[in-house]
Structure formats: C-alpha cells, structure tokens
Amino acid sequence: MVQNQGQLKEVKCGETLMQQGETTQEAYILLEGRLRAFHQREGEDDQMLGDIGQGEL
Numbered sequence: 104m105v106q107n108q109g110q111l112k113e114v115k116c117g118e119t120l121m122q123q124g125e126t127t128q129e130a131y132i133l134l135e136g137r138l139r140a141f142h143q144r145e146g147e148d149d150q151m152l153g154d155i156g157q158g159e160l
Contacts, residue, residue, distance in 0.1 A: 114138070133159050 112131070114120050121127065123143050138155040 130160060133157055 109132075111134075112120075120131065120138065123141075133155055135157060137157075140152040140155060141149040142152055143149050
C-alpha cells in the first residue's frame with residue numbers, strides 16, 4: 104500500500120513544492136487542499152497552467 108511506503112510532506116500556503124526544471128525520483132499525491140502549477144519564462148510573468156486537487160498525482 105502507498106501509505107506504508109511513503110512519507111508525508113506538508114507544504115504551507117505560498118510555499119513551493121518543486122521548481123520548474125527540477126528533477127526527482129519521487130511522486131506526490133495531494134491529500135488535502137490545492138496546488139497551482141505555473142510555467143516560468145525569464146523576463147515574463149508566471150503563466151498559471153492549472154490547479155492540482157485532492158487525490159491527484
């Protein structure tokens with residue numbers, strides 16, 4: 104079962120889970136709340152790609 108293998112990671116409002124271009128071997132499952140995904144381009148405002156909701160991977 105996933106819960107027996109994983110670790111909880113709390114991300115508070117305004118904190119960043121990971122940066123664009125960062126690589127990881129981890130997968131995240133959102134248990135509560137909402138995250139927003141952004142695309143960043145140098146010299147431009149961040150473009151919001153969408154929301155990630157509870158239960159999404």
